Every structure is written in structure tokens, then in C-alpha cells.
Amino acid sequence: MLAILFLKKRIPQILLALLLVQCSTIKKDNARLQQLIPVNALHEDVDFTHRKLQKLHPNLDYYISKEKLDYQFDSLKKCLTKPLTPLEFYKKISPLVAAVRQGHSYVLAPQKAYTKKETKSITKKGIGPFSQFDFSYYNDKLYVLKNKSYIKSIIPGTEVLLVNGIKPQELINEYSHYFSSDGFNTTFKKAAASKRFVSYFTIENGIKDSLHYVFKYNDSIKSITIKRFKQDSLDAKNKKQVERKVVLDKAKQQILKKKKRINGFDKTSNTFIRELHFVSKDSSVALLKIRGFKEGHYRKFYKNSFAELQKRKTKTLIIDLRNNGGGRLSEIVHLYSYLADSSFVFLKKTEVVSKASLFEGVYFNKGNAVVKTIKTLFSPIVYSYLLLTVHKDKDGKNYFDTDTKPRSINKNAFKGKMYVLINGGSFSASSILSTNLKGSKRATFVGEETGGDYNGTVAGFMPIVKLPHSKLHLRIGTMNFTPFYQSPVHGRGIFPDVSILPTLEDQIQNNDPELNWILNQP
Structure with a gap:
């Protein structure tokens, strides 16, 4: 009791101490961004990266031969003859990790960090000059898709030629070498190029309060400076109306809260992660939009959704997996x-490097000192579990048994016609789900090739390892998931049965040609 009272009295001091430590750490990390790393230290970081990949990443030679990858690491060391900053070194080491061609494994780019106080100060200033636009990267050009800025003369469809003197195409092309899709497709990088451009620019230049844009619309070229601005706050009268409405709609607020909890909710885009809509008056056609397999009570959502489909006697189900970057394996299984038409096996055996790769690379990788101490206490139980679940097969490789046994379909499984919408942003878990739907001929696919490989991906537990000298962070997939169905085409995604790509005008007008094609089918 006395200890608790003592701690309560010390809480302000403890919080202040933690804040000072955080500020000190951020200040130290930011100072390191400008420091040169000696050549011998760079060489050690290259060797460290190579060893960690070999130790933790299964099937490392699936897309590139061991000899070729070893040669690239040796060649890089020979080329590193002068000290480099962390960002300069990132641009040297990340293409080697990208050469493995597994999209879940990559080096994180170093960039300036901000304290909570600094972040709050920036936010208080208003909307940044990038956030005032939605962009689209179309035919290797960056366009304004939506203008949310205070300068209303910028028309959607306007090309962005320069931002602070930087050509978007050049920065996007440069950084495309620093990460990979799964395999050899090109759709994955294009799908995220417009959003990634903002990240690339910020990595190079930091957060800006104003940006100088050079725009082109038809044959007219204009230079415009976009500054950070604050939206007009509601006047007192409107505030009272909003407050009154919240009180009046308290019941609706509770319903909304519950829906967010079950469907999952993305605060950044202000959208539900899972949504079910009926797109025909008679409920014969339904659209299931899934933006990711993460957050939310997915079991309850699917239970309610497929019961509703059965209740309404829906005949056609459209599953929209466009720009679904993946998530939980348990959810897609x-x-x-609910989608299979008979009992099924979802995955083949999942390859891992060893029992130790999961134990060392995952179990002890994350958490502070307290968490790691607790993990140490439970480590005998965890390792015993790995001993039972990871085994060496006849081929000499280690496998983790997960979702390899036959499963029965759900009693409310959908039995009607099915379409799946895909594009380059369909990656990871959404690609594994698509593979099984495609391989079983359960659905017709519409859109473009997925960003994930038809034949699987290396993901699962993904530890983030810190390189000893540059302090760069390396993310590594540790489990090679292989769908039950396989394709003879090496290193490519799930191809659509009907290939449809929205034009720039489609995007501006919010027209959906892929969905429209399906809705026009008899």
C-alpha cells in the first residue's frame, strides 16, 4: 500500500523523466542523421545485413540465386570506399534487400523524428501543403486528383511538374529501387507511387510549411506556392448546434461505436475497414469491400454479413480487394x-529457416526491458511449443504447420456467383486469398494483376533488426506461406480474367469501370 502511495506521488516526476529521455533520444537520433559512418563500420553493417537475411529469411534464393546475391553483397563492400551518412548508406544497402524480391522485407529509410510537442505544434499550424491535395500517378506522371487547398483555381487533372524544383517522376523512379513487390510484377509499385512520393520527398527534405509547385493544365504552366493553412473554426452558434446534435444522437453514436469495433475503422481515411452493401434494390447483388485484414472483430462481422446474404437470398457477391495490403492469416482462412464451395486445404507447409529463427528473430525482438524480462520467463514454454510445431522434412528444410489440414466450409457459406476486384495494391494476405479463389475457379477476377505473388509470400512474424553502426532498421519476413494452389508462372501475381484499368478521368469523376463492368453482366 505504501509503495502504491509512493508511486502515485512520484507519477509527475516519472512522466517528466520519461519525456526528457524521449526528447534526449530523439535529439541524439536526429543528430546522427548528419554524421558520417566510417568505411569499416559500413562494411560491418553490410555483413550484418547479409547474415541476418540468411539466418531469418526462408527461401532466400526463390527469386535470386545465392551466388548472385552473395556477389552483390561482396560488390557493395568493395564500392564503399568513403564514409557515408545514414541516408546515403540506406540508398546503397536497400537495393540489396530489395533484390530478394520479397515485399515484406526492406530497409526503413532514416528520417528526422519529432517529439510529441513538436508534432502537436506542426498540427496546430494547420493542414500541410501536401495534404491539401489527393494525387494520382498515371502513365508515369503525377496529377492532382482532388484539390482541397485554399487556391480553388487548381483543376483536378492538373499535372505536377515540379515540387520545390524536384521532378516527381525522378524521385519515384529513384526510390523504386529501394523496395520490392513479391516477384517481378510492376503493378505494386505503381499502385502506391502517388502516396509514396510524399514520403520520399519528406525523407529527403523534412516536413515543410510551404511548397513551391509548378503545375501544368493543358498548355498552361503556373508556379504556385502552397502554404500550410488552418481551416475556419465553427462559430459559436454552429458549435452549439453540433453539441446539441451529439446529445440528441447519443443512441446513434453508440451504434456507430459498435460498428467501428466490429467492422474495424481507419481514422486516417475516416473509412470502415470492412463494409457490406447491397447494390441492387432486390438485394440480389452485394458488394463486400475489405480494405485490410486487420483490426475489428472479423468473426462477428463475417458471421453477420453472410447470415444477411443468406437471409436476403443474394445471388451475386462482389468482393473488392483493391488496395488491400493484407493483414491476419487467421482472418483470410x-x-x-464462407467462400469455398467444398472442404479445403488453405496452405501448404510453411517454411522457416529453423526453430531458432522464430525464437530469436521474433520472440525476443520487440519490447522494452520489462517486456523482454517477462518473455525470458516464458521462453521455455514458447520454445517447447516451437519444438512441437517446427519440424525438419525429408527435403532437409524446416516447416511450421499452420492451416495445412482440411477444413469444412461454414454452414452459411455463399453459394452464388462471385466476382473479385483486384489491382496492384492487392498484396500479402489479399493475394493469398485471391490465389485460392482463383485456383479453385470459385470466382471471376476483374481489374489488374495483384502486387502479391500467386505462389505465396514470405511474411508472418516480421522482426525489425537494428544495424549496429548506421542504426538503420531492417524488416525481415520469417515464414514462407505457400497457398494450396500454385501457378507455373514464376514471380507474377494473380491475373484478372477481365483486365480493366481506370483512366485518369475515371479517377477524377470517381467512376468505377471495373465495378460497372460487373454490374452490367446478365
Whole structure:
């Protein structure tokens, strides 16, 4: 009791101490961004990266031969003859990790960090000069898709030629070498290029309060400076109306809160992660939009959704997996039980480098000193579990048994016609789900080739390892997931049965040609 009272009295001091430590750490990390790393230290970081990939990443030679990858690491060391900053070194080491061609494994770019106080100060200033636009990267050019800025004369469809003197195409092309899709497709990088451009620019230049744009619309070229601005706050009268409405709609607020909890909710885009809509008056056609397999109570959502489909006697189900970057394996296996037309095996055996790769690379990788101490206490139990679940097969490789046994379909499994919408942003778990739907001929696919490989991906537990000298962070996939169905085409995604790509005008007008094609089918 006395200890608790003592701690309560010391809480302000403890919080202040933690804040000072955080500020000190951020200040130290930011100072390191400008420091040169000696050549011998760079060489050690290259060797460290190579060893970690070999130790933790299964099937490392699936897309590139061991000899070729070893040669690239040796060649890089020979080329590193002068000290480099962390960002300069990132641009040297990240293409080697990208050469493995597994999209879940990559080096994180170093960039300036901000304290909570600094972040709050920036936010208080208003909307940044990038956030005032939605962009689209179309035919290797960056366009304004939506203008949310205070300068209303900028028309959607306007090309962005320069931002602070930087050509978007050049920065996008440069950084495309620093990460990879799964395999050899090109759709994955294009799908995220417009959003990634903002990240690339910020990595190079930091957060800006104003940006000088050079725009082109038809044959007219204009130079415009976009500054950070604050939206007009509601006047007192409107505030009272809003407050009154919140009180009046308290019941609706509770319903909304519950829906967010079950469907999952993305605060950044202000959208539900999972949504079910009926797109025909008679409920014969339904659209299931899934933006990711993360957050939310997915079991309850799918249970309610497929019961509703059955209740309404829906005949056609459209599953929209466009720009779905993946998430939980358990969710896609559960969802597939509602989509398959017979009992199924979802995955083949999952390859891992060793029992130690999961134990060392994952179990002890994350957490502070307290968390790691607790993990140490439980480590005998965890390692015993790995001993039972990871085994060496006849081929000499180690496998982790997960979702390899036959499963029955759900009693409310959908039995009607099915379409799946895909594009380059369909990656990871959404690609594994698509593979099984495609391989079983359960659905017709519409859109463009997925960003994920038809034949699987290396993901699962993904530790982030810090390089000893540059302090760069390396993310590594540790489990090679292989869908039950396989394709003879090496290193490519799931191809659509009907290939449709929205034009720039489609994007501006919010027209959906892929969905429209499906809705026009008899």
C-alpha cells in the first residue's frame, strides 16, 4: 500500500523523466542523421545485413540465386570506399534487400523524428501543403486528383511538374529501387507511387510549411506556392448546434461505436475497414469491400454479413480487394470458409529457416526491458511449443504447420456467383486469398494483376533488426506461406480474367469501370 502511495506521488516526476529521455533520444537520433559512418563500420553493417537475411529469411534464393546475391553483397563492400551518412548508406544497402524480391522485407529509410510537442505544434499550424491535395500517378506522371487547398483555381487533372524544383517522376523512379513487390510484377509499385512520393520527398527534405509547385493544365504552366493553412473554426452558434446534435444522437453514436469495433475503422481515411452493401434494390447483388485484414472483430462481422446474404437470398457477391495490403492469416482462412464451395486445404507447409529463427528473430525482438524480462520467463514454454510445431522434412528444410489440414466450409457459406476486384495494391494476405479463389475457379477476377505473388509470400512474424553502426532498421519476413494452389508462372501475381484499368478521368469523376463492368453482366 505504501509503495502504491509512493508511486502515485512520484507519477509527475516519472512522466517528466520519461519525456526528457524521449526528447534526449530523439535529439541524439536526429543528430546522427548528419554524421558520417566510417568505411569499416559500413562494411560491418553490410555483413550484418547479409547474415541476418540468411539466418531469418526462408527461401532466400526463390527469386535470386545465392551466388548472385552473395556477389552483390561482396560488390557493395568493395564500392564503399568513403564514409557515408545514414541516408546515403540506406540508398546503397536497400537495393540489396530489395533484390530478394520479397515485399515484406526492406530497409526503413532514416528520417528526422519529432517529439510529441513538436508534432502537436506542426498540427496546430494547420493542414500541410501536401495534404491539401489527393494525387494520382498515371502513365508515369503525377496529377492532382482532388484539390482541397485554399487556391480553388487548381483543376483536378492538373499535372505536377515540379515540387520545390524536384521532378516527381525522378524521385519515384529513384526510390523504386529501394523496395520490392513479391516477384517481378510492376503493378505494386505503381499502385502506391502517388502516396509514396510524399514520403520520399519528406525523407529527403523534412516536413515543410510551404511548397513551391509548378503545375501544368493543358498548355498552361503556373508556379504556385502552397502554404500550410488552418481551416475556419465553427462559430459559436454552429458549435452549439453540433453539441446539441451529439446529445440528441447519443443512441446513434453508440451504434456507430459498435460498428467501428466490429467492422474495424481507419481514422486516417475516416473509412470502415470492412463494409457490406447491397447494390441492387432486390438485394440480389452485394458488394463486400475489405480494405485490410486487420483490426475489428472479423468473426462477428463475417458471421453477420453472410447470415444477411443468406437471409436476403443474394445471388451475386462482389468482393473488392483493391488496395488491400493484407493483414491476419487467421482472418483470410476464416473468410475463405464462407467462400469455398467444398472442404479445403488453405496452405501448404510453411517454411522457416529453423526453430531458432522464430525464437530469436521474433520472440525476443520487440519490447522494452520489462517486456523482454517477462518473455525470458516464458521462453521455455514458447520454445517447447516451437519444438512441437517446427519440424525438419525429408527435403532437409524446416516447416511450421499452420492451416495445412482440411477444413469444412461454414454452414452459411455463399453459394452464388462471385466476382473479385483486384489491382496492384492487392498484396500479402489479399493475394493469398485471391490465389485460392482463383485456383479453385470459385470466382471471376476483374481489374489488374495483384502486387502479391500467386505462389505465396514470405511474411508472418516480421522482426525489425537494428544495424549496429548506421542504426538503420531492417524488416525481415520469417515464414514462407505457400497457398494450396500454385501457378507455373514464376514471380507474377494473380491475373484478372477481365483486365480493366481506370483512366485518369475515371479517377477524377470517381467512376468505377471495373465495378460497372460487373454490374452490367446478365
